[in-house]
Amino acid sequence: MFDIYKMEYDFGMITKDDLQSYMPDYGLSQDEYNRIVGDSNETGTTEDTVKA
Secondary structure: OHHHHHHHHHOOOOOHHHHHHHHHHHOOOHHHHHHHHHHHHHHHHHHHHHHO
16 A cells, blocks of 8 residues: 555645544554655755755
């Protein structure tokens, strides 16, 4: 399910709040949540660092 949630988040189909609600109910772990949300944020941070 991780790949599906990641794709939905990347395409803007679900939000961070949606993902948080999936953790207890749909078997998404905290680590998987962090990987999904963190990947998008890390990309922006890396680009900002490179531009600076």
